[in-house]
Amino acid sequence: MKKNLHHFSFLLLLFIQSIAHGQTAINNELNIKPGNVDDAGEKLAHKASMLDGYFTTRSNTGITLKVPATKTTDMQQFVEENWRVYQQIYSVKDIGIEILQARSKLTAKEELLDEYQRILNESKSSSIIKVSTAQSKLVGEIEELRGRLNLLNHQIKYAQFTINFTIDRPGIENMRSRSSFPWLNEIGLDRLLGDME
Amino acid sequence: MMVSRMVYPVLIALFLLGCERAYVKPDGFAPYLNTYENRAVTPDRVVYRVRKFENKKGGDLAFWKVALKTHMKDSGYIILSDEDVVAKETPGYLLKMAAPVANQDYIYLISIFIKDDNLYVIESAGEINVFAKYERNILQTINSTDLRGQFTN
Numbered sequence: 075m076k077k078n079l080h081h082f083s084f085l086l087l088l089f090i091q092s093i094a095h096g097q098t099a100i101n102n103e104l105n106i107k108p109g110n111v112d113d114a115g116e117k118l119a120h121k122a123s124m125l126d127g128y129f130t131t132r133s134n135t136g137i138t139l140k141v142p143a144t145k146t147t148d149m150q151q152f153v154e155e156n157w158r159v160y161q162q163i164y165s166v167k168d169i170g171i172e173i174l175q176a177r178s179k180l181t182a183k184e185e186l187l188d189e190y191q192r193i194l195n196e197s198k199s200s201s202i203i204k205v206s207t208a209q210s211k212l213v214g215e216i217e218e219l220r221g222r223l224n225l226l227n228h229q230i231k232y233a234q235f236t237i238n239f240t241i242d243r244p245g246i247e248n249m250r251s252r253s254s255f256p257w258l259n260e261i262g263l264d265r266l267l268g269d270m271e
Numbered sequence: 272m273m274v275s276r277m278v279y280p281v282l283i284a285l286f287l288l289g290c291e292r293a294y295v296k297p298d299g300f301a302p303y304l305n306t307y308e309n310r311a312v313t314p315d316r317v318v319y320r321v322r323k324f325e326n327k328k329g330g331d332l333a334f335w336k337v338a339l340k341t342h343m344k345d346s347g348y349i350i351l352s353d354e355d356v357v358a359k360e361t362p363g364y365l366l367k368m369a370a371p372v373a374n375q376d377y378i379y380l381i382s383i384f385i386k387d388d389n390l391y392v393i394e395s396a397g398e399i400n401v402f403a404k405y406e407r408n409i410l411q412t413i414n415s416t417d418l419r420g421q422f423t424n
Contacts, residue, residue: 245371245373246370246371246372246377248347249346249347249348249370250346251342251345251346253338253342255328255338255342256324256327257324257390257392258338258339258342260322260324261322261381261392261394262346263348263370263372263377263379263396266318266320266379266394266396267318267372267396269310269320270303270310270312270318270320
């Protein structure tokens with residue numbers, strides 16, 4: 075029942091994403107408890123690769139994957155089938171306006187660059203240095219905007235999966251077995267540390 | 272005569288106080304005051320304690336060795352080593368274990384000795400890196416401990 079509800083919420087978010095003009099960045103953060111973190115990392119990286127994606131970071135505490143946005147459901151299903159998901163934060167951000175703004179700025183700056191070029195061609199030698207400096211600054215800004223646009227487009231194309239590995243440690247309070255010899259029930263690290271508090 | 276009556280309680284109190292301070296503790300440890308057991312601790316939380324239990328079942332050392340090791344293993348402790356040990360000519364058994372405490376790994380030492388129908392248990396524990404600094408002192412203290420002198424009761 076709980077798993078069905080979880081799956082329904084996920085599908086609902088995917089639906090919301092699909093009606094948001096398709097210009098959305100998907101971030102999916104999941105916490106799982108794999109018995110073997112190396113094996114889990116290997117499996118997840120392999121699955122991402124099979125889905126035409128890749129991993130960006132990988133350690134014994136987790137892995138970050140980029141998976142084509144259209145294959146988000148496949149990746150999600152793979153994780154759910156192999157491990158129990160203890161916590162999930164799924165976010166869909168509409169970055170359409172951000173892209174539009176970046177494009178507008180880029181167009182304006184490119185037009186300005188053309189204008190600078192025209193001035194530069196017509197100007198006298200004394201004003202060349204000033205125009206040239208402004209032009210260089212503008213080229214830098216244009217490159218930055220192009221990079222930003224590439225990044226935003228990449229975020230639309232690939233969903234990010236951040237999968238955190240939680241390792242269960244038994245905890246000394248659970249390290250206890252009953253003995254028929256009373257004194258053995260009186261010893262243990264939890265008792266020692268507790269008595270010495 | 273009156274004076275001597277007043278002096279006796281003071282002498283007894285001083286004697287008892289002297290007994291408590293006679294506890295043997297490893298170098299670097301500070302004793303717990305007002306306890307009938309020998310308890311001590313370092314500033315970085317390595318603990319040391321000597322306890323006494325009545326050997327009700329009358330088991331010998333060989334018997335308790337197996338019982339202790341089995342019990343600790345069944346409880347989930349990782350056994351690092353076990354060996355014979357001596358506390359001032361009293362033969363005993365020393366078990367070194369590892370266990371997780373929150374996000375840290377701890378070393379837990381237990382040594383047992385049989386003497387005068389009693390079972391003496393010396394325990395010590397601390398975070399794995401910190402414990403290493405004191406381990407030698409702890410083992411030296413165990414070797415030199417007069418078990419009967421560790422209790423005021």
